[in-house]
Amino acid sequence: MKRYNPVEIEKKWQEVWDKNQTYKVDFSDHTKPKYYGFSMLPGITGAGIHTGHGRTFQFSDIKVRAKRQQGYNSYSPIGWDSFGLPVENYAIKIGKKPRVAHDEALVNFKNQLKRLGYSYDWSKEISTADPRYYRWTQWIFNQLFEHGLAYQKQSPQWWCETDQTVLANEQVVDGKCWRCGNPVVKKNLKQWFFKITEYADEILEATDDLNWTEMVKTMQKNWIGKSEGAEVEFKVDGHDDIMTVFTTRVDTLFGATFVVLAPEHELVKKITTDKYRKKVEEYVLQAARKSEIERMNETREKTGVFTGGYAINPVNGEKIPIWVADYVLSGYGTGAIMAVPAHDERDYDFATKFDIPIIQVIEPELLDQENPPRPDAKDTKRNVVMCLIKHPIDDLYLTLRWNKFDWHNFVMGGIEEGEDSQKAGRREILEETGYKNLKHLKTLPLVMNSKFYAAHKEVNRNIHTTVELFQLENLDQAETKREEHEDFKTEWTKYDNLSQLKPVAELPYILQWLKDDRVIYTDEGVLINSGSFSGMETSQAREEIVAWLEQRGVGRIKTTYKMRDWLISRQRYWGAPIPIIHCPDCGAVAVPDDQLPVILPEVEDFKPKGGATSALAGATDWVNTVCPKCGKPAKRETDTMDGYACSSWYFLRYLDPFNDKQAWDPKVENHWGPVDFYNGADHAVAHLLYARFWQRFFYKLGLVSHPEPFKRMMYNAYILAPDGAKMSKSRGNTIDPLEIMDSGYGADSLRVYEMFIAPYDLEAPWDTRGVPGAYRFLNRVWTLIQDYIDSDEKTLEKSVEQEILMTAHKTIKKVTADIEDEKFNTAVSSMMEAVNSYYKLKEKGLVGKSDAWTFALESLLQLLAPFAPHITEELWQQLGHNDTIHIDHWPKWDDKYLQSDVMTIIVQVNGKLRAKIVVPKNSSEDEITKQALENDNVKVFVSDKKPAKVIYVPGRLVSIVLHD
RNA sequence: GCGCGGAUGGUGGAAUUGGUAUACACGAGAGACUUAAAAUCUCUUGGCCUCACGGCCGUGCGGGUUCAAUUCCCGCUCCGCGCACCA
Secondary structure, X not given: OOOOOHHHHHHXXXXXXXXXXXXXXXXXXXXXXXXXXXXXXXEOOOOOOOHHHHHHHHHHHHHHHHHHHOXXXXXXXXEEEOOOHHHHHHHHHHOOOHHHHHHXXXXXXXXXXXXXXXXXXXXXXXXXXXXXXXXXXXXXXXXXXXXXXXXXXXXXXXXXXXXXXXXXXXXXXXOEEOOOOOEEEEEEEEEEEEOHHXXXXXXXXXXXXXXXXXXXXXXXXXXXXXXXXXXXXXXXXXXXXXEEEEEOOHHHHHHOOEEEEOOOOOHHHHHOOHHHHHHHHHHHHHHHHOOHHHHHHOOOOOOOEEEEEXXXXXXOOXXXXXXXXXXXXXXXXXXXXXXXXXXXXXXXXXXXHHXXXXXXXXXXXXXXXXXXXXXXXXXXXXXXXXXXXXXXOOOEEEEEEEOOOOOEEOEEEEOOOOOOHXXXXXXXXXXXXXXXXXXXXXXXXXXXXXXEEEOOOOEEEEEEEEEEEEEEOOOOEOOOOOHHHHOEEEEEEEHHHHHHOEOOOOHHHHHHHHHHXXXXXXOOOEEXXXXXXXXXXXXXXXXXXXXXXXXXXXXXXXXXXXXXXXXXXXXXXXXXXOOEEEEXXXXXXXOOHHHOOOOOOOOOXXXXXXXXXXXXXHOHHHHEEEOOOOOOEEEEOOOEEOHHHHOOOHHHHOOOOOOOOOOOOHHHHHHHOOEOEEEXXXXXXXXXXXXXXXXXXXXXXXXXXXXXXXXXXXXXXXOEOOOOOEOOOOXXXXXXXXXXXXXXXXXXXXXXXXXXXXOOOOOOEOOOOHHHHHHHHHHHHHHHHHHHHHOOEOOOOHHHHHHHHHHHHHHXXXXXXXXXXXXXXXXXXXHHHHHHHHHHHHHOOOOOXXXXXXXXXXXXXXXXXXXXXXHHHHHHHHOOOOOOOOOOOOOOOOHHHHOOOEEEEEEEEOOEEEEEEEEEOOOOHHHHHHHHHHOHHHHHHHOOOOEEEEEEEOOOEEEEEEOO
């Protein structure tokens, strides 16, 4: 019997696959359905890949391999993200030129990936730094430029001092550079942008329908950050200037008691009066000096200064002060806001700090769930005061416990003509409780509308409640004159027990107020203090107030996005040159398509110089050229493109990698696009948004057949290091797949463990004993099949044959479904179960050549092939097959083998498992329940009691319910 | 702070529409084979009680719905991730 030697057979089969071009795809072959899948383009670094990356690549390999076996023409390409910061920084580190450093690192990458046995079509390998590739990246730039989607703009941008370049918003994480982790600063520079914002709405709308990991969809939606609202114009008092603000809550316009400009806002200088100029200038300067990191780490303590200017609220003509504060961002909306402190937390904090009035303009509408209004009762409307009365010393509140109703609440009463709520409160307290010496502490700054059925008066109450907090100075009581004592008793209640009061619909707000001394109502409700709009629902008011403003030309509906345009300029050498020539007469002129590629010139010193220009500026021969339009001397653009540009279309180049007439042939894309399966553990926002943007642009140009590039995007987790930390080279805790393979376990064991370790979306720590475990499993598969090969013909007993076939068919069904559902870990488990079950028969000497065994073992190999391609190919051949197992070999199951002629029924007594009974499949309900009740153990628990109920769930259980 | 996940043995993790909790693997223990070890094979392995049959408890905590809850509902605690003054 041959022994399982993974190192030997893996080498052998990798050579055979290479030679036979087993995984090579013929694009023109349309005889089979296509399947196009792969993982995110690997970025070249000095470190190579670790087992976490390996797992990521393997997910797509399994999907593609399974489809290939299922009769699809499966294409899994491979390529390299060769341009960009990681390679350049690595080159600087090892003191070699980027091209050389890249080529050397690539050797290790290729070796790793080849040894892992991924089914790539290596004949179509691409690299983004290959001029034959970036020629078309530049061509796409020209297309965008031509369509007004690439433009140059001077603006403050993120700048990384360490990497000496600007960064896109998406590449700044928590105020730090995504690459080096150092804090970034803002620099005002002239930069190239792609106008992704033009596609924001389109991309957003299409997001929900994508079959993508939900988290990624949510992140993208948040990143786009669409918010629908209105612009409102405020006249500046005594100026011709108009101050435009953006708001999503135009319904709160009557509650605006001040307006705020961002420190960078252009109006700040103009409207500041001389008296406040010094302070304002100081504040603006200070805000500019603050790094973003400082702003983020700060507590949210509001700061700001008054400008001396006033704005006029268009809706009521009120003059309200104009402030400058850094809690208003210059880059969002109009960089100016109307502040409504009653209904916005930030504005509230600011207003309380600077003593600015707060005006409530929305009243919450509350319904008492336990005592809802009754349709047959009369409706009564009242203004009411609710009195919270604190004990003079202890943390207790005076409450009323009602005799006839299940009520427990605060002292309440109507506010009468000529009374204010405080006065009414004092009167009610005296009348109902007799307490007379109280001091008023405060008023809840929120009047609430609530509706409930008042049982003691048999009417529906619709009340507007003002809540007053009093404290007793002492416990002196006057005689209470009324008979109300008969209705309730007074009671001191602890703060913690106030939540049990009823009926008090206002309770949540009251409790929050007592606890935090801060209640800001930001939800929907009904307008008050809002002129002719009072009484209107907020949603309706939003529409009507905008209409009102629009009529007068001082406002309009407006949609704003958080997403900004994509900044693509990089002041670094190692990237695709931006194909632009700056001509003194013609301006920025695109290099004509037939002159592409603009080859990245060889330079001696490629290191960043730190200025606003890249190292390319030093290549004078290259920089100095002539204008393609007028022929006059002109200079080339020296910025290179963001590496993300290169990786935003590679999935299209994969479909036509050697085309030197066009980026890809739309006819090929029409058959092979879009990508059926795509996965990765990074780039949830940046790369995936950029790729979607470009795909949509290409779609408009008629170059691709679908508006979305990736049908399925599976966002997987990375495996953690054995120490539970993130695997990283700097921590020194990475695990190199080569090391594991070289130690004798081979790629297949590693691959099986990678899939078995955890579900794809779970971060699980790497267990160094996991690969040996997977090896044991494969070794059992090997032994089992050797046993079969060495055996003679055998006639199996019927029951044994049935058992084998049932296991085989069950496993086929389970693994097929699990791969489809991307539950790779349970797919492996079920194959292990099958092998364990076959092994038991083997130990009994029951393995022998027979149809059942042949089917069981061959189908097992076919199911295992995507996970462990080498051992399965070897054993497939040993079983006498001359073709590869990896093409067109997938087993089918038949449900008829899954049925057994008996079934196990669980018997529960009072919900507890008491017995299991085995009954023939066709038993009737009566037979089964009868048998259940006759079971000895069941009898013990039923004893002499009579079952009150017997529930039978067909094929599952009998549940016997006894009375006490 | 807001949003979204999650919490199951010593460990990684399984469990259709609510219906045998802990599949599979790792680790641990015992045994077989062996001069011995490794490898391999078999058995045991949630806790407590019991000679055993079996019983009681058990899926982060506290309640609820149900004949029946890891699963559904309400309230909490802790952990992870995302967003973070976005008007």
